[in-house]
Amino acid sequence: MRPQSFPEELGFKAGESGTHTSRTIMLEELTALLASTEGATRRDEFTQLIVGENILGKSTASTRRITAQRLGELYALDTSVPLFRALQRFWALDRDAQPALALLCSLARDPLLRATAPAVLGLREGQSFDRDAMATALRAHAGTRLNPGILDKVARNAASSWTQSGHLCGRTLKRRQRMRATPVAVAFALLLGYLQGLRGTALWRTSWCEALDSSPESLSALASRAAHAGLLRFRQSGEIIEISFPELLTKQETALTAHGPD
Numbered sequence: 001m002r003p004q005s006f007p008e009e010l011g012f013k014a015g016e017s018g019t020h021t022s023r024t025i026m027l028e029e030l031t032a033l034l035a036s037t038e039g040a041t042r043r044d045e046f047t048q049l050i051v052g053e054n055i056l057g058k059s060t061a062s063t064r065r066i067t068a069q070r071l072g073e074l075y076a077l078d079t080s081v082p083l084f085r086a087l088q089r090f091w092a093l094d095r096d097a098q099p100a101l102a103l104l105c106s107l108a109r110d111p112l113l114r115a116t117a118p119a120v121l122g123l124r125e126g127q128s129f130d131r132d133a134m135a136t137a138l139r140a141h142a143g144t145r146l147n148p149g150i151l152d153k154v155a156r157n158a159a160s161s162w163t164q165s166g167h168l169c170g171r172t173l174k175r176r177q178r179m180r181a182t183p184v185a186v187a188f189a190l191l192l193g194y195l196q197g198l199r200g201t202a203l204w205r206t207s208w209c210e211a212l213d214s215s216p217e218s219l220s221a222l223a224s225r226a227a228h229a230g231l232l233r234f235r236q237s238g239e240i241i242e243i244s245f246p247e248l249l250t251k252q253e254t255a256l257t258a259h260g261p262d
Contacts, residue, residue, distance in 0.1 A: 010195045010256060011076055011083030011108065016142045018112030019073045020154045025106045025113070025161040026071060027099060032056055033071065034091050046077040074106045082253050083108055086191050089248070090184050090231070100185035103165035104208055108192055114207075115141035116158040120167050121210055123176035129168055131155050167213075181212040183226040186219055190232065190243055197257050200241055 006012035033046070036055045040046050049055050050068040058064040071077060076084040087105050091098060107114050119134040134155045138146065146154065162168045166179035189208035198206060204216040214222070220236060223243065227234035235242045246254070 005196045006108070007195065007197075007256065010253065011081040012195070013109045013111060015111050016145055018110035018114075018154075019070050019106075020110055020112045020116075020157045020161070021146075021150055022066075022153075022157070023070045023074075024157045025074065025102050025164055026067075027102050027164040029056055029067060029071060030075065030102055031098060034088065040077075041079040043072055043076070043078040046072070074109055075102075076109070082195060082249060083192075086188060086245075086248055090188055093229075093231075094182050094184040096180070097182040097184035097188075099165045100179060100181065100212065101188055103161065103167075104185070104188055104192060104211060106161065107208070107211065111141070112138065112154050113158055113161060116155070116162070117207060117211065120162045120176065121207075125176055125178050127176050129159065129174040129176060131159060134158060167211075178213045181214045181218065181222055183222045183229060184231065185212055186214070186222040187226040187231040190223060190226075191245055191248070194243060194245060195253075195257050199243075201239060203241070203243055 006014040008014070033050070033056065037046060037049055040049060047068045050058075050071070051061070051064045054064055056064070056067060058067055075087060079085045079088060083105055087101055090101055107117065115137055116134050119137045120129070123129065135151055138151055138154055142151075159168065159174060163170075163174060167176065168174040169177045186209075189206070189212055190203050192208040193203045193206040196206075201216075203209070204219050209219055212219070220241070223232070223234045224236075226232055230247065232248075233242070233244045233246060244254075249257075
């Protein structure tokens, strides 16, 4: 993605630390949470449901607290944050898109997971996953801040996350597989680029769209279907495309995106 811009006021996170030092994208927990909390909108409400009411069925209070904390780090769990508002809305629309939605949101909010993307997305379909290559990418991102034990744990957690999203398959020996994009997943990927200030055909070339394993032509067709479903506004005339999210973003949030990269 060029240039790197992760506006925290819209829900992104930058830096060198991340949740993958101790957790994966927690797809199972997120799925259970969003299936049981349709009325929740604020971080404290989600925390009460996870910790106070134990809707995720964790065995100890400490586990409930850390689960709430890690889910909040990865997904914000507050509809005042555009990324989570979109995630919550899109989540219920397409079960098949949920692994991709979880991955994309986690990539936007966990710099460590984001650093592992080239080690997975750069593989050919069927090629064996090399955890050493992932560890090298993490060292390049974090330098000496991660000791060897933590670095290995991040690599293992990240490999699990990419497996949960459908980009890797297998248990001991993992291989690259292509994930199947859906209109809902494409709408979310385009939203991430839009929030960064990208417009036009640059939206096809983001790392978010790269993670969907689709060509620009396929992305365009899926974006058109997403527009028909009311998830975004999309117009294309030759090489000129216009994409916006007036039903999802406030005017203030849309104005903030105008300060992204040229």
